[in-house]
Amino acid sequence: MKEMNDDELQQWFEGKPAQGEPGADDAKAYSALFEALGKEPERGLPYDFSARVMQRVKADVKRRNDLKWNILTFAIFAVILAGIYGLVSIVNPKALPSLLAYKWIFLMVPVLFIAIQSVDQKLVKTNIFRL
Amino acid sequence: MFNEKEVVTRILNGDMRAFELLVKQYERLVFYVTHRLVKEQEAAEDICQEVFIKIHKSLVRFNFQSKLSTWIARIAYLTAINYVRKYHRERLSDYPDDIENYHFTTETPEQLLTKKDTANYVEHLIAQLPEKYRTVLTLYHLSEFSCAEISEITGMPEGTIKNYLFRARKLLKDKLQAYLKNELP
Numbered sequence: 001m002k003e004m005n006d007d008e009l010q011q012w013f014e015g016k017p018a019q020g021e022p023g024a025d026d027a028k029a030y031s032a033l034f035e036a037l038g039k040e041p042e043r044g045l046p047y048d049f050s051a052r053v054m055q056r057v058k059a060d061v062k063r064r065n066d067l068k069w070n071i072l073t074f075a076i077f078a079v080i081l082a083g084i085y086g087l088v089s090i091v092n093p094k095a096l097p098s099l100l101a102y103k104w105i106f107l108m109v110p111v112l113f114i115a116i117q118s119v120d121q122k123l124v125k126t127n128i129f130r131l
Numbered sequence: 132m133f134n135e136k137e138v139v140t141r142i143l144n145g146d147m148r149a150f151e152l153l154v155k156q157y158e159r160l161v162f163y164v165t166h167r168l169v170k171e172q173e174a175a176e177d178i179c180q181e182v183f184i185k186i187h188k189s190l191v192r193f194n195f196q197s198k199l200s201t202w203i204a205r206i207a208y209l210t211a212i213n214y215v216r217k218y219h220r221e222r223l224s225d226y227p228d229d230i231e232n233y234h235f236t237t238e239t240p241e242q243l244l245t246k247k248d249t250a251n252y253v254e255h256l257i258a259q260l261p262e263k264y265r266t267v268l269t270l271y272h273l274s275e276f277s278c279a280e281i282s283e284i285t286g287m288p289e290g291t292i293k294n295y296l297f298r299a300r301k302l303l304k305d306k307l308q309a310y311l312k313n314e315l316p
Contacts, residue, residue: 006301029308033300036253036307037272043172045162045179050154053183057150060184 066121070114077110135199142190154183157203160274164207167269168215168262178214182207197283204274205284208266215262249307256306264299267292 004012004020009027012018013034046052081103089096133156141149161179169175185206193202257265266285270276271292278296282289 006304007297010297010300025308025312026304029304029311030300032249032311033253033304033307034272036250037268037300039250040159040273041163041166041254043166045158045176049158049176049179050151053154053180054147054151056180057184057187058147060187 066118070118073114074110078107081106136195139190139193139195139199142187150187153186157200158183160200160204161207163269163273164204164266165211167257167265168208168211170258174214174218175211178211179207182210185210198280200274201276201280201283204270204276204280208270208284212262249310252310253303253307256303260299260302263287264295267295268299271296 002020003023004018004026006026008018008020009022009030012022013030085096085099085103088099133152138149138153138156142153158179161182162175165175165178165182166172169178182203186203189206193199257268260268263285267281267287270281270284271278276284278289278292281287281292285292287295
C-alpha cells in the first residue's frame, strides 16, 4: 500500500477519508501538530474583562444619549424662540426689530446651558474616580 | 443554552445584562482572533474591548444572514488587522509570497528553551508566520470555523484559505518533525 502524502495525511487527521498508509514519522509530527494547534493560549483575558467592557459600553451609551438629549434641547429651544418671534410678529409687529437684535443672545442661552452641563458632568466624573 | 436571536433582540431593546451574556459567550473567540495578530497582551486586551464596543454599536445592522460568531469574528479580525497595519507596517511587508522559502529567525538560547514543550514550540513558530497564515490557522483549529466561514470572516477566497492552511501545516510539520527527531535547526 502506498504511503500517504502530506495532503492525504492532513485530510486523514481532519477525519476525512484518505487512501494509503500513513508514514510513521509524518503521522507522529502531524499528530503533535494538530494537538498543538488546537491548544488554547496560555494567557487569556482577565477575569473581569466583561465587567470592564460593560463599564465602557455604558459610558459610551450615556455619552450618545447625552448628545441626543442636548441636540433635542437646543432644537426645542430654537422652535420655542421661533414661535415667540412668530407670535410677536402677528401681535405686535413693531416690537419685532428690537427683539431680533437679541436673537443671538437668546440662541446662546441653550448653548451655554449645554456647555456648562457637559463640563459639570466631566468634573463630577473625574471627582468620582478620585474618591 | 445561548440563544443568539433572543439575546440579540434583548440587547436591541436596551438590556445590558443580555449584552454582558454576549461578551462572556464570545470573549474567548475575540481573544483567539486578536492574540495571534497582536503580540502585546495589553494591546490585544484593548482591541478586544474595542471589538465589543463596535459590536454593541453595530448590532442593529446584524441581520442573521450569517452566524453571530462569524460576524463577531469578522469584526475582531478587521479591528486587529487595522491595528497591525497601523502600528506594525514593517512586519506585513517582510514576508515572502512563497512560504516554502520562508526562513524562521535564528533562534536565541531563550527561544530554544521554549522548545521544551511541543505546544510552545508550535506557538513560537506560528508567531513568525505571515499574518494571513496565522489567522487562517487560528480560525480553523482554535475557533473551529469552516473554510467557507473563514472566507466570510477574512474576505479571502475559499481556495486560498485551503491553500494557506495546507502550506502552513506542511511547513510547521517539517519543522516539528526535525524538532521531534532532536535535530534542532
